[in-house]
Amino acid sequence: MSSDALMTFKSHIEGKNADVAICHDRIEWARSRGMSAKKLTAGFLTGGASLLATGVRSSDAGTEMIPVKSISSVVTKRDGLLFTKVVVVASGNTIEFRVPHDSALGIKALLTDLVLGKIPAPGQAPSAAAQPVQAAAPSAQASTPVEQLRQLAELRDGGILSEEEFTAKKAEILARM
Incomplete structure (x- = not known):
């Protein structure tokens, strides 16, 4: 994961755990190689024979990235009692991050601000549009x-x-x- 991340969090993406990082110019996530509960149960029930036959690695492991400039929409929708899906629509791709309710609004707000250019890149002067947002943040907390x-x-x-x-x-x- 990137060290220049504005926010990092854990999410479920397509039913798999993933580490997600939101940076100034991209969203990236990595799904680690691991054993699913189904595979572990099958291995246990067959005395390890199924694990020997199919291997231990998950085929869904890997990394992916979406450039912020290709994001066209960010939407949230409830997903059960504990989770909300943050749906990011980009050219050629739609990804759903399943996160706890209390994290979803912050993630959506950060992505929206990045798409609208309200958060300057490192080394870039803040734009006039970004200054009112920064000034308004303390009053929202108070x-x-x-x-x-x-x-x-x-x-x-x-x-x-x-x-x-x-x-x-x-x-x-x-x-x-």
């Missing part, structure tokens, strides 16, 4: 509990949060008051 509750209700009404998640976060915010 929002009042009432504003946080309004945002939370919007997420619930938009279907991003379940009623249980909304209630739990609401209790956290009220406890900090």
